[in-house]
Amino acid sequence: MTDNPRAEDEVVRLCQDLIGIDTSNYGDGSGPGERKAAEYVMSELTEVGLDPELIESEPGRASVVVRIEGEDSSRGALVVHGHLDVVPANAADWQVDPFAAELKDDCIWGRGAVDMKDMDAMILACVRELARSGKKPPRDLIIGMLADEEAGGLKGSHWLVDHRPELFEGATEAISEVGGYSVTFEGTSGEQRAYLLQTAEKGIAWLRLVAHGRAGHGSVPNDENAVVRLAQAIARIDAHVWPREYIASVRQLLDGLAELTGITYADDDLSPLLTKLGGARGFVEGTLQDTANFTMLDSGYKHNVIPQGASASLDCRFLPGHEDDLMATIRELAGEFVDVEVVHRDIALDAPFDAPIVEQMKAALLAEDPEAAVLPYCLSGGTDNKALQQLGITGYGFAPLRLPADLDFAPMFHGIDERVPVESLKFGTRVLSRFLANS
Known part of the structure; x- marks a missing residue:
């Protein structure tokens, strides 16, 4: 050197x-x-x-x-x-x-x-x-x-x-x-490399769901079981289908991929197109709609004791302009016996x-890399x-x-x-x- x-x-x-x-x-x-x-x-x-x-x-x-x-x-x-x-x-x-x-x-x-x-x-x-x-x-x-x-x-x-x-x-x-890393796929003229330049990112809402109920002995029926109430809230949120919305960066990415690959896509069937992205597909799929994923659970202290409380950690990511709707949806799905606490939140970004x-x-x-293409994308x-x-x-x-x-x-x-x-x-x-x- x-x-x-x-x-x-x-x-x-x-x-x-x-x-x-x-x-x-x-x-x-x-x-x-x-x-x-x-x-x-x-x-x-x-x-x-x-x-x-x-x-x-x-x-x-x-x-x-x-x-x-x-x-x-x-x-x-x-x-x-x-x-x-x-x-x-x-x-x-x-x-x-x-x-x-x-x-x-x-x-x-x-x-x-x-x-x-x-x-x-x-x-x-x-x-x-x-x-x-x-x-x-x-x-x-x-x-x-x-x-x-x-x-x-x-x-x-x-x-x-x-x-x-x-x-x-x-x-x-x-x-x-x-942003700026490459993906390689079969294009209209052979192998094609494209760099994904990040212009947007989803917002963050890290939430804690806290269910309340009545404590009791594990051998006694209990219709106010906090664990059950939490489980029901989890099931409702997990089953919810978040509507899709293609923000500008996502639409530009899809259109660019379509042009480079010659694949015609429909908004309700992106699989043939997204398959071209390889491992980056998950990042893109995470930007097609808001998401809510459970990551941690905490409840109870003994096998034969029904606890009076139970909690779960929920990682939500929202598209630009969607935060209020996402929070309202989560609270509605959580139900009357489950509080929704905000642990951490941060804004969504969308740059030109x-x-x-x-x-x-x-x-x-x-x-x-003069033969490459450069496309925008949104970070999940x-x-x-x-x-x-x-x-x-x-x-x-x-x-x-x-x-x-x-x-x-x-x-x-x-x-x-x-x-x-x-x-x-x-x-x-x-x-x-x-x-x-x-x-």
């Missing part, structure tokens, strides 16, 4: 180093936190002459932010952000140690390789190269490595927006995770695909762009990766044996560097 390596020459090292720092977020405050990873980011940025700030929302919950002056600071600044935390990993389920950052089969394996220490490494590599060059980007860049995204960002992005909004002063747009920044993303991708999950929207910052998902056609990439988000191909990482670094130099 030279004294001044290119971004793509050091992105693998950066990715491995970040994966090797366990930043598991259990959602209950019991994890290791992001402080060690934030200190690593600080050292990589200060080494090239930048002056980042490490900010803790509470001990151990650390984010890093640095502003890089652009040629024209009167233009709206661009926020380029990633999160440092990861979801937990059970090592017994994996082929490799999830925090060893092992190189295997030309991939970097480990928790965060996909979500999202790969993008963190790409950002760091590009920023380090930019700083070493002494060149200014076209406009101010605000680089953020944030805490707590995997638990809703309350100790990361939302905390910064609420307590340190000046860090994002003048920013108008942002890019982050879960017809925008100059999107054209710059397209140009950066197509410069490296959420990102830290939700918090930045509170400051009027329009967010997109753009973590560019050219992926092998046979790699089932999307299911690795929060999955087992998470890994990113080395060549994909280098490709993404070249694309991101080109984008930052021309944005």
